[in-house]
Amino acid sequence: MVPISLAKIFEQYPDRHYIMFGGKGGLGKTTFSAAAAYYLAKQGKKVLVFSVDPQASLSDIFKKDIFGKGPTEIMPNLYAQEIDADHRVREYQQEIRQKILDMYGMDKIPEEIESYIQAAAAEPAMEESAIFDEVVDIVVKGGYDYYIYDLVPLGHALYYLSMASVYDAWIGKITGLRQQMREYDQVAATIRRDKDLDEDAILNELLYIKDRINRSSSILTDKQKTAFFFVLTPEEMIINDTLKAADLFAKFDVPLSGYIVNRVLPAELKGQNIPEYLKHRLDMQDHYLKVIDEVFKDQIHAWVPEMERDVTGLEMIEKLSNTMFG
Ligand SMILES: Nc1ncnc2c1ncn2[C@@H]1O[C@H](COP(=O)(O)OP(=O)(O)O)[C@@H](O)[C@H]1O
Ligand SMILES: [Mg+2]
Incomplete structure (x- = not known):
């Protein structure tokens, strides 16, 4: 079976409004989130791409400081948002203080309780749950045709x-x-x-x-509404990790929509007079592309080339989006 292109997948499943790209750090999740948002916005869909990553980099990729500013328009139909988890945690703390004051009719929080509130806010789980809460707000509120989750590793x-x-x-x-x-x-x-x-x-x-x-x-486990893609690169460890991760995700009933291969060195290099080093890299890549074909078969929906530079700014996002959906 011939793999179906990413553009076709989006056409075939118009009800999948929640889009996610999973994979290890640095493989291209944020890049693909931005490129998919760009593509859909150009198709006339209203899109929100938002970051659930505390080390968010949507600001970097769009070259615009959007941190903690709510949904920010990047171009017509395309909005991006970086969640400020700390702000949310401070709101929680204030809520708790107010509840204690009201409940016990106090006018000042006792010192021991205040230090407890401070310690609880420093827990990593607190940040996670603040992000979770904000995501719930975003999806419950609605207003967009597509929601793209820029996921953590x-x-x-x-x-x-x-x-x-x-x-x-x-x-x-x-x-x-x-x-x-x-x-x-x-x-x-x-x-x-x-x-x-x-x-x-x-x-x-x-x-x-x-x-x-x-x-x-x-939403996360709804095959009708959600598309979850894994990002991988033609390397042994990444392929193995992706297989393990896919197993795990299946256990959580996350519906997998397919895989996208990133950072593929252009094949036309091969015909050229290239250094030994690059030849080795191309040979290795050929081998792992074959492995990927055998393992994932028709579940690969795009092969994205290694660009001449990193992907930041709308011009590069457009370029990458054209190869991803072209
Ligand atoms: N196809 C590509 N060509 C060139 N650079 C890429 C490509 N895909 C990703 N990058 C670069 O790799 C880095 C990591 O990508 P990113 O999308 O932030 O990964 P993740 O979100 O999975 O951690 C970024 O600097 C990005 O610009
Ligand atoms: Mg990222």
């Missing part, structure tokens, strides 16, 4: 997915217990205390969080 993306299911299970358990208790309360027909009001508020908040988490994680 594999391990983190998995963490992100597993967190959604852990959260979900945890909240499911708590809400279940709480509902049972509410039923017991009714049987006992106890007099209503103020505490019940608080606990109902907590239950409602948990149900609200659960609904948000379900909505965003169900």
Whole structure:
């Protein structure tokens, strides 16, 4: 079977509005996210490409400082956003302080509690969950034809997915217990205390969080709405890692839409008078391109050449997008 081009894939599955590129660091996820956003925007679709990577580089690739500024227009139909996780964490802290002040009728947070709030905010998990929360906001809010997730390297993306299911299970358990208790309360027909009001508020908040988490994680595993592509390069370790990662993602029910090979040295170099070093690289590449063909068969949807320079700025993004979708 002949592989289907990336452009055809997008044509064939117009309902896949959530686009993700996965793979190890440095393989080209951010580059492909930007190139796909560019292509779709040129097709007249309204696109948001957003970064869930704390070391985001959308600002670099678009040559525009967008960090923490919300969706920023890059060109007609193309918007980019870099999530400021720290800002979100500071908002959480403020919310917690306010809740404590209200609940206990204090006018100042005691020092021990303040230091606890500070320590909790420094946890890496806090940053992850701040990003997660912001992503939920973005997808729940809507307003775009396409959402392109500029993902973190594999391990983190998995963490992100597993967190959604852990959260979900945890909240499911708590809400279940709480509902049972509410039923017991009714049987006992106890007099209503103020505490019940608080606990109902907590239950409602948990149900609200659960609904948000379900909505965003169900997107990630929805074959109808989501396209997930793996980026790889013609090298042994990358091929092996990609196979392992694909297995893992399958376990999380992430629907795989195919693979894209990046950094392919132009074949026309071969006919030219080139140094020994480059010959070796081309031979190695030929070998691994064959391996890729055998292993991934018709699941490869594009071969993207190694460009003459790194990909930053709209001109280079356009060039790369033309080879990716051409
Ligand atoms: N086909 C390519 N040709 C030339 N440079 C590329 C190509 N693909 C990626 N790059 C460069 O490689 C670097 C890493 O790419 P990036 O998209 O940031 O990777 P990731 O997001 O997967 O970590 C960037 O400097 C990018 O410009
Ligand atoms: Mg990146």
